Amino acid sequence: MNRVELQNMAQAETERQNAFRCRLLCCASTPCLSSGSTAVSEAMKQALTDGNLDAEVEVVATGCMGPCSRGPLVTVKMPGQEDVVYEKVTPEVAKEIVAKHVTQSKPVSENVLPADMPFFVKQKKVVLANSGQIDPERLEDYVARGGYAALAHALREMTPEEVCATLTKSGLRGRGGAGYPTGIKWDLVRKSEGDKKYVVANGDEGDPGAYMDRTMMESDPHRLLEGMAIAGYAVGADQGYLYVRGEYPIAAQRLQRAIRAAERRGLLGSRVLESNFNFRIDVRIGAGAFVCGEETALMASIMGRRGQPVPRPPYPSERGLWGKPTLINNVETYGSIAPIILNGPEWFSGIGTEKSKGTKIFALAGNIDTTGLIEVPMGITLREIVYDIANGIPDGYAFKAAQTGGPSGGCIPSQFLDTPVDYESLGALGSIMGSGGLVVMDERSCMADVAKYFIEFCMDESCGKCVPCRVGTVQMHRLLERITDGSATFEDLETLEELCVLVRDTSLCGLGQNAPNPVISTLRYFREEYEAHIKERRCPAGACEMNRIPVQELNTNSRVYSQNGAQAEPAQA
Amino acid sequence: MPVVTLTVNDELVSGQSGQSLLSLLKELGIEMPTLCHLEGLSDRGGCRLCMVELQGSKRLFAACVTPVQEGMVVYTHTERLNNYRRMILELLFAERNHVCAVCVQNGHCELQTQAAKNGMDSVRYDYLVPDLPMDASHERYVLDHNRCILCTRCVRVCDEIEGAHVWDLMGRGVNSRVIAGLNQPWGDSDSCTKCGKCVQVCPTGALTLRGSTVAEMEKQHDFLKWILTGREKKQWDYS
Ligand SMILES: Cc1cc2nc3c(=O)[nH]c(=O)nc-3n(C[C@H](O)[C@H](O)[C@H](O)COP(=O)(O)O)c2cc1C
Ligand code: SF4
Ligand code: SF4
Numbered sequence: 001m002n003r004v005e006l007q008n009m010a011q012a013e014t015e016r017q018n019a020f021r022c023r024l025l026c027c028a029s030t031p032c033l034s035s036g037s038t039a040v041s042e043a044m045k046q047a048l049t050d051g052n053l054d055a056e057v058e059v060v061a062t063g064c065m066g067p068c069s070r071g072p073l074v075t076v077k078m079p080g081q082e083d084v085v086y087e088k089v090t091p092e093v094a095k096e097i098v099a100k101h102v103t104q105s106k107p108v109s110e111n112v113l114p115a116d117m118p119f120f121v122k123q124k125k126v127v128l129a130n131s132g133q134i135d136p137e138r139l140e141d142y143v144a145r146g147g148y149a150a151l152a153h154a155l156r157e158m159t160p161e162e163v164c165a166t167l168t169k170s171g172l173r174g175r176g177g178a179g180y181p182t183g184i185k186w187d188l189v190r191k192s193e194g195d196k197k198y199v200v201a202n203g204d205e206g207d208p209g210a211y212m213d214r215t216m217m218e219s220d221p222h223r224l225l226e227g228m229a230i231a232g233y234a235v236g237a238d239q240g241y242l243y244v245r246g247e248y249p250i251a252a253q254r255l256q257r258a259i260r261a262a263e264r265r266g267l268l269g270s271r272v273l274e275s276n277f278n279f280r281i282d283v284r285i286g287a288g289a290f291v292c293g294e295e296t297a298l299m300a301s302i303m304g305r306r307g308q309p310v311p312r313p314p315y316p317s318e319r320g321l322w323g324k325p326t327l328i329n330n331v332e333t334y335g336s337i338a339p340i341i342l343n344g345p346e347w348f349s350g351i352g353t354e355k356s357k358g359t360k361i362f363a364l365a366g367n368i369d370t371t372g373l374i375e376v377p378m379g380i381t382l383r384e385i386v387y388d389i390a391n392g393i394p395d396g397y398a399f400k401a402a403q404t405g406g407p408s409g410g411c412i413p414s415q416f417l418d419t420p421v422d423y424e425s426l427g428a429l430g431s432i433m434g435s436g437g438l439v440v441m442d443e444r445s446c447m448a449d450v451a452k453y454f455i456e457f458c459m460d461e462s463c464g465k466c467v468p469c470r471v472g473t474v475q476m477h478r479l480l481e482r483i484t485d486g487s488a489t490f491e492d493l494e495t496l497e498e499l500c501v502l503v504r505d506t507s508l509c510g511l512g513q514n515a516p517n518p519v520i521s522t523l524r525y526f527r528e529e530y531e532a533h534i535k536e537r538r539c540p541a542g543a544c545e546m547n548r549i550p551v552q553e554l555n556t557n558s559r560v561y562s563q564n565g566a567q568a569e570p571a572q573a
Numbered sequence: 574m575p576v577v578t579l580t581v582n583d584e585l586v587s588g589q590s591g592q593s594l595l596s597l598l599k600e601l602g603i604e605m606p607t608l609c610h611l612e613g614l615s616d617r618g619g620c621r622l623c624m625v626e627l628q629g630s631k632r633l634f635a636a637c638v639t640p641v642q643e644g645m646v647v648y649t650h651t652e653r654l655n656n657y658r659r660m661i662l663e664l665l666f667a668e669r670n671h672v673c674a675v676c677v678q679n680g681h682c683e684l685q686t687q688a689a690k691n692g693m694d695s696v697r698y699d700y701l702v703p704d705l706p707m708d709a710s711h712e713r714y715v716l717d718h719n720r721c722i723l724c725t726r727c728v729r730v731c732d733e734i735e736g737a738h739v740w741d742l743m744g745r746g747v748n749s750r751v752i753a754g755l756n757q758p759w760g761d762s763d764s765c766t767k768c769g770k771c772v773q774v775c776p777t778g779a780l781t782l783r784g785s786t787v788a789e790m791e792k793q794h795d796f797l798k799w800i801l802t803g804r805e806k807k808q809w810d811y812s
Contacts, residue, residue, distance in 0.1 A: 464749035471664040
């Protein structure tokens, strides 16, 4: 396929779509599938057949539309009219949509989400622009919305240096957590000497509760492939690997199909778009270890070795897969590439704050009215996210803290609700932007308990290579257990704080180095809550069962040391 | 190889470009605590004892996996580092069952030596007392997981020097364990050449020669009866 054929494909598909009187988009992403969207689309198709509307109306299985807690979601598209989004669609409602909205142009009022809802209005969709709009299994649908035009443009009009320079100018930073400038990273790999180079997409996404990358892969797989191909051209690689977390079978399957479809049309493989550029992509499936999201462990896993980090330097840009220069970026980072090439770096850097450009996808979870997936411009305040987009905290409870960055991040208390969400501001508060998990907690959450949860996660996910992370997290977890069950002393708190510093400073990889963050940040803002657990043996939030007492106090005459994991007996009332 | 100049503990020194900081420090006679490092094997930076401070960086660096660089300013024994080293050793002692008094390696153990040298005289953390087995299936050697510190010297020597790759790791985090073959009894491993290299490089009493472990010493009192019978009755039984 060449450029002209690509344009023809886009045009033919647009005409095909416009021929329908109405298109019913039904979300087929994991959250909606699990709330029953398959039955919904079946019901719609049946109703259309029954009404003899098959030829005029099309049912499309799309990717994620956003407000996942309100699923299954259906969008009704009619030419010349605003899209209408329905929430909580059952097969019955689906039939009604066909009967009333499609046939009589009268929306079924109860389930319609208002178009001016802050959830939609406050978002800015760049990476997720196609998500919920196209059928991820149809290459034509992507091409009709400008797909692969950026790759075609880069191959024909730009040198690899220019591609890197464009990204540097756009201010795009890595979305996988650390926020390293993407253009600079690409340029490093481009300049690295090597007869062979690799491009890797990190779709391991291990943060509990986060599903930004899964959504991107499920909803718009070709966008990711296009970004990787542009990367391959820019750095001089002809092989890409897409590392997908093992728990994401739908994403892996859609990506594999997308790769085959793109190869058949000459958009990947040999002589991409009839140029001299060759680029193949293979999918590699992870086996469920958080640490394999760390880039050096991920590469070890791709090479078939035990997924353990190795010390850097050398960085992957010098010596990566099989010792060759390797570019590794997050899935969302690759998703931002095509729009930057098409719209120019100035357009992208016009969005966001001084040092954090563009948009960021967040997975909203916790004690909020609407959970789901959002894409917002950098610099939006936490307050806008919590109270406008997520529609606040239900049942009249008060906001307590927002947790960003998952097990590597921290908690942000209410006095900082007006902080702009960008790399620098969140870092200054002791949290991190992270990959995009955002959990809102109300006054019923105990911060020591939250910290314990994350330490337990890191303890279970530690690879075991280095001593401070392997054993330090276990000891930290024990101390937090004591604090949350009432058997801790102030000495324990001191030991915990010392361990936080040790594990942070001496661990080999980011997992261990960041593991203490949830403890450090909750101690910074909620110290009195920890102290109440120890001094008054009381959990202010009422979340912890305080049913044990310190071992020393069991027998006041002779000091008994808590050793060998011995637990004190429950306090006698 | 070009020479590089750097500062170590406020003294100007020179090293070969490409060499690891740890090897230079050793050449300089600076005693660096190490456990997973062993000269002749690849370095992995796992035990974190050889960490040093580099001026201009907030991070600490494991000397074994850090190449020397022109202009580096290195500190090897600051109070902070010494303190971290003690804590790491405490964590190791708390992790498994390191009871020196009943260990074959008592007095020749690198973990014990490091504890003594670094002033680690007590453990403030909970002993985790995991319930770990021993593998005595091999005709010549014994593996006691209770003493293993997961340094992977055995894994590396078997792979890199003997070329047999009998050893590897399974599990993760604190549940990691060295395994022979595909997690089978060591004695059943077809690839083990019985060379004993792993036993010789193991820093602790985790890998030992059969017959030398605690409780394996058998005393024979029979000689007494034999001598007395011989002397008293002039009957010397040489059968
Ligand atoms: C323990 C750990 C887990 C990580 N998990 C992920 C992950 O799931 N996805 C990801 O993109 N990056 C993850 N990272 C960050 C990667 O190491 C790497 O920085 C990133 O993929 C680079 O891409 P970027 O520059 O586009 O952000 C993780 C890092 C650590 C230390
Ligand atoms: S910090 Fe933890 S996860 Fe990272 S290498 Fe060390 S033990 Fe493994
Ligand atoms: S058995 Fe010995 S050499 Fe092997 S990992 Fe354990 S302590 Fe190290």
